[in-house]
Amino acid sequence: MLRIVNKKKFIRGISIIIAGLAIAIIVLVMLIKGVIYLFTRPKEDKNKENNEIAEMSIANTENTIPISSNIDNTKNSNNEVLNEWNLKLVNKDNAVDRSYVPELTEIDDGVKFDSRAIKYLKDMINAMYKDGIKSIWVQSAYRSYDKQEQLFNNKVAYYKREGKSQEEAERLAQTxxxxxxxxxxNLGLAADFNTVTNEFENTEAFKWLKEHAEEYGFIxxxxxxxxxxxxxxxxxxxxxxxxxxxAKLMNEKGYCLEEYIDYLKSSEQV
Ligand SMILES: [Zn+2]
Structure with a gap:
């Protein structure tokens, strides 16, 4: 009996020693690892810091970084962004080809808008209604090239009646x-609201649009x-x-569409 007990004690003792040694070895290994980490970590952190500073300084230099990542991660370059249908720039220096006629959808009263964007226009007007602004309507949206020509010629005729030369009348009409x-x-992406005069500026609707239009993609x-x-x-x-x-980025930067397009182009060149 005694010998068995002693044997048991002996085995237990050995087990404790082995376990103790194993723990000691593990602790030692961990300590060594810790020391190695302490020596190597500052280098890594320093590199990380440098990278962050570099990133910050890039981010701080406006017009030099492609901003496509801010807009859509699937876009590879601003070039693709610039070619988006919704960013089409049309002004006195950038004519739209007469062959460009978007697919149109009619708003209730016969006014037409680009089918791809009409949802946002409707959502925006509905949101205004919900906020208690009932006095809002789209007076004019899509115009065919012929309709636009007629409007322009009418304006030129008006200035000519005022005694202006053809050239002067056209210049004034164009403003x-x-x-x-x-x-x-002609793009079907513009909406003229209410009376189409600057009296609109004094309405609740205008104030609302200034605050919320960007949420629906309008500027x-x-x-x-x-x-x-x-x-x-x-x-x-x-x-x-x-x-x-x-819309959000343009408002944030205080850019009109011409400036924003220039900004995207200059970003692209880097
Ligand atoms: Zn207009």
Whole structure:
């Protein structure tokens, strides 16, 4: 009995020693690893810090980084972004080809809008209704090239009746009505609200749009402080669809569409 007990004690003792040794070895290995880590870590962290600083300094230099990643991760370059249908730039220097006729969908009263964007226009107007703004309607949206031509010619005739020369009449008309192929209304992406006068600026609807239109992808296309860049006099009633991400970024940067396109192009060159 005694010998058995002793044997048991002996085995237990040996087991404890082996276990103790194993623990000691593990602790030792961990300590060594810890020491090695302590010596190597500062280098890694320093590199990491340097990388972060480099990234920050890139981010701080405006117009030098492609911003496509901000917009859509699937886009490889701003070139693709620039070719998006919703960013199409149309103005006196950028005519739209007459062959370009988007697929159109009619809003209730016969006014037409680009089928791809009409949902956002409707959502925006519905949201205004929900917020208690009932006095809002789309007076004009898509215009055919012929319709635009007619509007432009009417305006030229008006100035000629005022005694202006043909050249002067056309120049003046162009600041109010765009020539056909040079109007955003040919794209079906612009909506003129209510009375199509700057009285719109004093309405609740205008205040609402200034605050919320970007959430639906719309921008005030011809702001007061950008007349020299857009070449169009201030139009508080004319809102253009560009897409939510672009609208937000444009407002954030204070860019009109011309400036924003330039910004995307300059980013692309890097
Ligand atoms: Zn308009």
């Amino acid at each position: 109010v009505v765009q020539r056909p192929e040079m109007s955003e209304h 005030l296309r011809y702001p007061k402080d950008k007349q020299d860049i857009t070449g169009i006099t201030y139009e508080s009633w004319h809102w253009r669809y560009v897409g939510k991400e672009h």
